[in-house]
Amino acid sequence: MGKITIAIDGYSSCGKSTIAKGLAKKLGYIYIDSGAMYRAVTLYCMQNKIIKEGKFSEGEVLKAMNNIHLAFNVNSLTHVSEMCLNGINVEKEIREMDVSEYVSPISAIKGVREKIVALQKKFGKDKGIVMDGRDIGTNVLLDAELKIFMTADPAVRAQRRWKELKEKGMSVSLDDVKRNLELRDHEDTHREHNPLRKAEDAVVLDNTHLDLDEQLIFAEKLVNSLE
Ligand code: DC
Numbered sequence: 001m002g003k004i005t006i007a008i009d010g011y012s013s014c015g016k017s018t019i020a021k022g023l024a025k026k027l028g029y030i031y032i033d034s035g036a037m038y039r040a041v042t043l044y045c046m047q048n049k050i051i052k053e054g055k056f057s058e059g060e061v062l063k064a065m066n067n068i069h070l071a072f073n074v075n076s077l078t079h080v081s082e083m084c085l086n087g088i089n090v091e092k093e094i095r096e097m098d099v100s101e102y103v104s105p106i107s108a109i110k111g112v113r114e115k116i117v118a119l120q121k122k123f124g125k126d127k128g129i130v131m132d133g134r135d136i137g138t139n140v141l142l143d144a145e146l147k148i149f150m151t152a153d154p155a156v157r158a159q160r161r162w163k164e165l166k167e168k169g170m171s172v173s174l175d176d177v178k179r180n181l182e183l184r185d186h187e188d189t190h191r192e193h194n195p196l197r198k199a200e201d202a203v204v205l206d207n208t209h210l211d212l213d214e215q216l217i218f219a220e221k222l223v224n225s226l227e
Contacts, residue, residue, distance in 0.1 A: 001227045003029065003128035005143065007136035009196065010150030012184045013161040015207055015215070016132040019150070021080055022216050024130040027223065032123050034133030034140065036083040037070050037116050038107040039094035044068050044085060051102055062111045070119065097165070097172050100180050104187035113193050134188050137199035146222055147202035156208050157181055 006029070008020050017033055024031035041061075045051045050060050072081035073089065082091040093099070106112060120140045124131055131140065137147035158178040165172050188196040198204065203222060207215050 003027075004145040004223070004226065005124060005127055005141055006130040006146045006148070006223070007141045007144035007199075007202075008130065008132040008148045008150060009134055009137050009199070009202065010132075010148075010205075011152070011154075011157065011196070012181050012188070013157040014150040014152050015160065015212075016150050018212060019148075019205075019207075019215050019219060020130045020132040022212065023219050023223070025079070026216070026220065027128075027130075029128045029130050031081055032072065032120070032129060032131040033081070033083070034116075034120050034131055034136060035103075036072075036091075036094055037119065038112070039099050039103050040070055040083050040085040040090055041065070041068060041112060041116070042099050042103045042106045043090055043094050045106060046098065046102070051106075054102070056102075056106070058109050058111070061106060061109055065112060065115050070116075072123070092168075095165075095168070095170075097170065097176065097180065100184070104184045104191075108187065108191040108193065110193050117194070134196040135194035137202050138197060139194045145226055147199045148205050148219065148222070149198040149202040150205050150207065152206060153208040154178075154181060154185070 006023060008016050010016050021031050045056060045061055045064060048064065050056055050064050069086050071084045073084050074081050082089055083094055117140055120131065124141045137144060158174060158181050161181065162174045162177040205215065205218060
């Protein structure tokens with residue numbers, strides 16, 4: 001079988017990126033983390049005081065978009081693509097909790113989405129790509145041969161995310177992580193433009209009780225079934 005395009009969507013902290021990276025590695029595909037792009041825009045707005053005391057004006061964010069250059073650089077050690085904002089690797093900074101606080105409202109701005117989605121479509125032009133996010137199967141890569149919609153019990157997701165942040169040395173409470181996930185799920189599914197929803201042709205993967213190996217086997221079977 002020739003190379004295909006794989007779109008993975010789902011709720012926050014479902015393990016989309018873990019499975020997307022694992023699949024990309026197995027298949028020799030490129031992995032694109034679409035959420036990282038919205039996170040980088042949010043980080044820029046925070047660094048440049050466009051988000052001040054939790055508030056921002058859409059007009060200012062849109063103006064800032066003209067000064068933002070986003071690119072993915074492949075890490076030579078891990079072979080995973082990492083987010084660069086105006087030439088600087090911001091892979092670590094964009095995962096901080098304060099970026100997570102504001103990324104959903106920033107990503108809901110129509111003009112922000114238009115620019116980012118156009119870029120994502122460009123990145124996804126060639127086959128041999130795994131892209132994860134919220135609207136990849138429903139908006140960005142409509143023709144993807146394989147679409148997966150991931151979900152998991154919210155309490156399990158919060159616990160996993162909290163553990164991951166703690167392992168990265170970030171000090172954050174489980175309650176704060178839980179609150180952030182609930183808020184983002186609500187904002188991402190209720191926004192006006194490209195809300196999170198399952199594409200009609202997507203296969204659901206509920207990984208509440210599955211480990212990574214089991215999920216990869218499930219996803220690989222789906223890929224092989226396309227042959
Ligand atoms: O995947 P993530 O948690 O890093 O994404 C961060 C935020 O970006 C998420 O809360 C909503 C937004 N996002 C989006 O609107 N569309 C995407 N395709 C990916 C992410």
